[in-house]
Amino acid sequence: MRHSRLARGLHARAWRSAGHVSLLAAMTVFGVWGPAAVAADPQAYTTTLRPTGNADLDDALRASSDLLSLQKTQAVSPFALTGRIHNDYSRLISALESFGFYAGGITITVTDGGGKSGAPVAGSHDGRDPDLPEWMQSIPEGHRAQVTISARPGVPFRIGVVTLNPDRGDPPVRLNADEVKAFAMKPGMPAQAESVLSAGVTLQTALTEEGYALATVSKPQAWLRPDTHTLDIAYTVHRGPVVNLGAFDFAGLQRTHPAYIARRLTIAPGELYQPSRIERARQDIAATGLFSDVQVNHGDTLAPDGSMPLDFAFREGKRHSVGAEGGYSTDLGGRAGVTWTHNNLFGNAERLRLTALITGLGGSAEQGLGYDFYADLLKPDFGSRNQNMSARLEGIKQELYSYRQTALLARIGIVRRVNRRWNVSFGGQIEQEQIQQMRTNNSYFIASLPLSANYDGTGVDNPITPATHGVRLGASITPSASLTDGTSFFAIMQATVSTYFDLKALGLSRPGRSVLAWRGTIGNVEGASTFAIPPDQRLYAGGSATVRGFRYQGVGPQFANTRYAIGGTSMDAGSFEYRQRIMQKFGAVGFIDAGQVTADRTPFQGTVRVGAGAGARYYTPIGPVRLDVAVPLNRPARGDKWELYVGLGETF
Structure with missing residues (x-):
């Protein structure tokens, strides 16, 4: 029987004899074959690992x-190379x-191996040869x-006896069903270091998830049984008491109110200590962007009341930022x-964003320059968690051909996140505008509840x-x-509905490379x-949001003998794309769109317009x-012959 401990993996070394003194080396050193040639320093070498x-x-x-x-990176002298060979054995x-394989x-x-300067020196030497x-x-x-490195794996060892020992003063270790499942170490399993070490780690994780905040599972001791080709292992387990969360301390908050962080956290003092929930709470706070x-x-000791206090440390991000849009x-x-x-x-965590845009720079559906100035205010967690309030004040000027x-x-x-996939929004809007269409000016005041x-x-x-x-769905009604x-x-x-299909499902491509x-x-x-x-x-229809190949508002009824769109009360459009990644950074797209607009209230009426094209992608x-x-x-x-679209992100 041999005893072993785990360090740098599971080791149980058996040192072998160093071998015999090489007569060939002695003959070479003392000149039996004549005067020695000039030696290389550093000594170049090539290593081969036999499968x-x-x-x-x-x-x-x-x-x-x-x-x-x-x-190839660190050439050394013959003596240092010998040391490198000796170290490689262990x-x-x-x-x-x-x-x-013990x-x-x-x-x-x-x-x-020889070289350009002459024939090689004869002989083959064991790496442990002292000469x-x-x-x-x-x-x-x-x-x-x-x-040349040759490995002889030999007979693989398997797990023998598995022992869970209590820490000093603790009662005998008895695992419940969930702990047994997490531990997953049984006799007969391959005695691989990764599984032996990970079993203790997963058992400790399972114990802490049950509230044993001070639980520890030591690195296992191991005993080789060469006669049976097995490895006996023993872990020392300490549970400690079941612990609840104690007081929270917030450090590093300069502009952020601690009360907001406390409301935002998904954990609270008095709840069961669980590392996974603590980590999710940390990630949730980090996701605010603040x-x-x-x-x-947390420390290694409990508070006087038996709870586990948590110490949060924050580093606040930049308060102001400037960006460009185009x-x-x-x-x-x-x-x-x-x-x-x-x-x-x-x-x-409120966010104020001011944006100023110049629009209509040379567009075929535009008659001149316009602008879009707006201020957005976002108030997260408005009224309750996962509910945001947003407000916008906006000034717009558009010189479209249609109006x-x-x-x-x-x-x-208000935007409310119902769950991971669904969200709903509701609100109110008022708009005061002046519109000129076909040389007629009209003023409108519009109130709506989207x-x-x-x-x-x-x-x-x-x-x-x-x-x-997957699938995306969106539906809206605006009285x-x-x-x-x-x-x-x-x-x-x-x-609007959009859906995506990865051709990997048919075995035709790698994941994410070819998508319909x-x-x-x-x-x-x-x-x-x-x-x-x-x-x-x-x-209206036409443009990247509906039918590419037709200018914006270029699909649907138009005033007689003009390219001015009237607009309609019913619209439908569909798009199909084939997306192909090329190498790491590039991609190509082929697409076809179709749509129609009519003054009838019944969809799928009017003249169907069809556009097709191709595109390139550069992934950043x-x-x-x-x-x-x-x-x-x-x-x-009176339509345009082609259209070009440049932007960030896919069309849909």
């Missing part, structure tokens, strides 16, 4: 060998034992030593501007990150009233006829940069 037939074991041996990892034996062995031989350094000094300069770092720690399409032209953001405005608009609007809304629901089953948290599977020059009531209803994507949109306006609805509230850490070119397949007489 064992076990690919995972070969990888472990290769990763453990300094001879292999250092041969490293390689450890790799064998980590896979449960009866294996390692052989390292060294020969002169190896002198022999290697006889290798002429310009020759390269050939080091902090560049959030840490939580995009281009041939129909809407270019848009460019800047955004200034004030984070944590009142100390409760010219100058407007001031204000809106406020309500929407959204579902995202793609598993993608960032909307800019391309989805590869509105136009209160100028007579009151008209109408309700705008819209729904579909999008369908339908809209309807009820309660008023087309011309009783303000022009900006009517439905924040999302893909998109460039699409589309052409209309059934262009009207």
